[in-house]
Amino acid sequence: MNTPDAAALQEAIDKIEIGEMQSRYMFALDWHDADVYAGLFTEDAILEWPEGRAQGREAIGTACVRVGGYFHRLAEASAPIKPARLRHFVTNQVIRIDGDRATACAYWFDLNNDNQPRWPYIPAYGHYEDELVRTVGCKWLFTKRVIYNETTGRSPEENPAW
Numbered sequence: 001m002n003t004p005d006a007a008a009l010q011e012a013i014d015k016i017e018i019g020e021m022q023s024r025y026m027f028a029l030d031w032h033d034a035d036v037y038a039g040l041f042t043e044d045a046i047l048e049w050p051e052g053r054a055q056g057r058e059a060i061g062t063a064c065v066r067v068g069g070y071f072h073r074l075a076e077a078s079a080p081i082k083p084a085r086l087r088h089f090v091t092n093q094v095i096r097i098d099g100d101r102a103t104a105c106a107y108w109f110d111l112n113n114d115n116q117p118r119w120p121y122i123p124a125y126g127h128y129e130d131e132l133v134r135t136v137g138c139k140w141l142f143t144k145r146v147i148y149n150e151t152t153g154r155s156p157e158e159n160p161a162w
Contacts, residue, residue: 015095018104018132018140025142026088026108034061041142042133049147084114090128094161100134105161108147126150129160 004012021040028037038061041047047054047063054063093106109125131144148155 011097014097014102014134014140015093018095018102019093021132021140021142022090022093022104022106022128022130026090029064030085030087032065034064037061037064041145042135045142046144047142047147048145050149050152082113082118084112084118086114087111096162102130102132102134102140104128104130104132106130124149124151126155127160 024036025040027033028040038057041057041060043057044055045057045060047060052063054060088108088110091107091109093104095102095104106128107125108128109122111120112123113120115121126148127150129146129148130142132140133143135141
């Protein structure tokens, strides 16, 4: 039986850690937790999405609160009975490790129930293109995250997953 070498084991660990970080990002976004959200980025990171761009951890945290607050206010204005919820999901992650740097691509979609009867539906989907770095203490952080919302028509021409 072949046993994996140390490099292969470290790559597997790195991919699991990056995947978990991508999931923590979704929880922070859905709970409007700007501190956790911004803490997943380096101090000088860039976040781009179809409606804007933020550079630096503080600006990225502000973007989380602004975007999350918008959806929350929109949902509260439309319905009475059950609270509206927006939940984001990440899937089909492809991660390439290169020492202390990594690139990743993943699909995302969200479920929303901000309509009158509070039935869930999928209002948006797309993919992320990420650049990451391993920091002191072996923690992975985003240095750049580009969000493609494919329901708005913004999508690359070629397969982003190499």
